[in-house]
Amino acid sequence: MSSPVTAGWGYVAGGYGAIGALVAGYVVSVLRRRRSLTRRLRPTPAEPALDHRPSTATVEEVP
């Protein structure tokens, strides 16, 4: 059995790697979804993006 000190690094790498991969992978997916959504939500130029829209959207706004 290799001495406990060196054997430990394998597990440390495994642990950090696992958490890192999971968290990083998820963060990337969330950011990508967020970017695509902001693009799809880009309103017509007349209306500023993500402004304080009135709580009810009235049909009038629909051309």
Place this chain on the structure above:
Amino acid sequence: MTLTVPALSKHPRRSLLDRASFVLGVASAVGVVALLFLGLVVSPPAILYGETVRLIYVHPAVATITFVAFGVCALASLAYLWPRTRSPRWDHLAGASAEVGVLFCAATLVSGSIWGRYTWGVWWTWDALLTLTLMLFVVFVGYLALRRTGGDPVARAKRCAVTALLAFLLVPIDHYSTSWWNTLHQGNTVLRVGKSPLIEGWQLATMLLSFLVFAVLFAWILLRRFEVESMEARLEDEGYVWAIAERRAEGR
């Protein structure tokens, strides 16, 4: 004739949320780097565990965040179910925190079993806390499956809110049932560390830092995910206005 359709969700104010999440983003990035540096380089290996003690800088923090995330989900669900405080935003928060919770729960389980492999020589033991965490993971995966079922958004939100509450009620029940059953776990030196005599100096400092860093990271991810959830709802919501116009055109 004006036809008003209540937007099912008020979208988050841009300035406050964006600025907050930007700051959080930077803070969590810096925190992670500092934690890696302290955890892997500066703090000494322990006598008994050798290098694997470094796992103590990630595993307990991730585990704690898991419970925090599921707690946020349960509270948001409760707020949604309560008629006075009902608003779609609670449902979005519940959905976001559940998903982040499942992520951290997976991280906890993986890192826990890797560490268990070293210290107990086995990937999995039917220990009270491990079983509880795995139970929570399975139950909330079911919750996420329920979130994706379609239909009327209000109905979906109610179903999910009730499930989230039930899932979170599982925590105390499971806690007792599994702890009566048996427990191998080391007690709270691993999970919630107060001033623990077992470790001190750099190790303790790094560990406390790890809780802070992961808390900030959690908050940032949650905020981003919450924004995504709200935007998705708004997209669906805006669809209604167009759909109503098309529907009426059908009639003419």
Place this chain on the structure above:
Amino acid sequence: MWRDALLVAGKDLRVEARSRVTTNQVVPYALLVLLLFGFAFDQDRPVLAAVGPGLFWVAVLLCCLLAVQRSFSLESSDGARDGLRLSGLDGGGVFLGKAAAIAVQLVVLEAVLAFGVVVLFGTHLADPLLLVSTCVLATAGLAAAGTVYGVMSAGLRVRETLLPLLLLPVVAPVLLGATQAWLAAAGVVAGSGWRWLSLLAAFAAIYLTLGVLAFGTLLEDV
């Protein structure tokens, strides 16, 4: 509310009496499950005897799943679900009614299964009082939880696969508690089985109260 509950339970049980689905299909299925366990442990009698209670409760859990799916398939036919909504029955009443109907069917199943376990596995069952009270509490918990998740997944297209995913992990504590109580009754496990009953009682209480409160809104939405 209790009048509504009786009405709904009466209806469900009368449907069962007429259609005989549980007695003709679920009971044989339960015995089949025991048989499969027998094959799995290749008739190693001492092991089977010791593991009997656990297998019993796993079989009960699987049958509870079928009973819940059957109970909510009644409503999915020909607009019956709208009928229930339209009738203006009290949500809590409908919940208790359906849960009671499921519970009755489960009790019948448990009787048959207990007989099966004793015969097939040769499990020694002592302390009948503890056994029966465990059954009563566990059945209440299973029926309540089953009804809550049953109505939740009833309206959805993916209900067949969603219900097990939602229900089984949640009733795991019941499986654990009931099995431990039975093992204690059979003297296999040290310590008193009564401790586990308090767990089963807590579980049943939580799901019964939450079911009565939430069922109305859950039934409301498809």
Place this chain on the structure above:
Amino acid sequence: MEPVIRFRSAVALVGPFPVLAGVDLDVYPSEIVLLEGANGAGKTSILRACAGLLRVVAGEARVLGRDLVADPRSVRRRVGLLGHSTALYDDLTVADNLDFAVRASGGERSGVAPAMARLGLTGRLPASRVASLSAGQRRRVALAVLVARDPELWLLDEPHAGLDADNRDLLDALVTDAVGRGRTVLLASHERHRAHALAGRIVTVAGGATDPSVPDRRVRDAGGPLGFGPRSDAPGPEPGVSHVA
């Protein structure tokens, strides 16, 4: 006179799709109103909305004085909906079904026997399982439930479909009786001839809304207090009474 049904630009959604996109409708007590329109125009949705089954998310929706937007469940026991699906349990017998349906909605069992007699559900029918009945018979059982409950508002979705000639006459008689007893009827039907003979007023539905361009046509005075002129705020239907071909 407080209308039994009062919808103002009511919107209802099924998932993302707005089945109702701005419905304006007034129905007054003891009136028989016919909803006409193409398939998918929203007739059934209007009936389901009136019964409180379909949630109205915007606009105003009041039935029997109750606000459906706030609480759709408040009106259900006073309303009867006869839809395409009969809401019966196949495994139960006709008698069991009727008994459960009536008692579940708060009615008395006493109403069951006369209703069955009225609908000709006699002989071996009461004891036979609903699963073994023909479509026409099933509709008669569903109709019997409605007759036994005798709610204040009758919502009939294509009631004549699947009924043979004399059963249709029976239906018309039942509806006329109900209106005679002060009940109100809102029905959707494609049976132009029969529906027009039955209905006092016709509202056209298109594109999930009541179509303002087509004025409400008055067929004839169907008894009951109908002669109170055009509705206050709706587009004025021409007062003259013309028999619509």
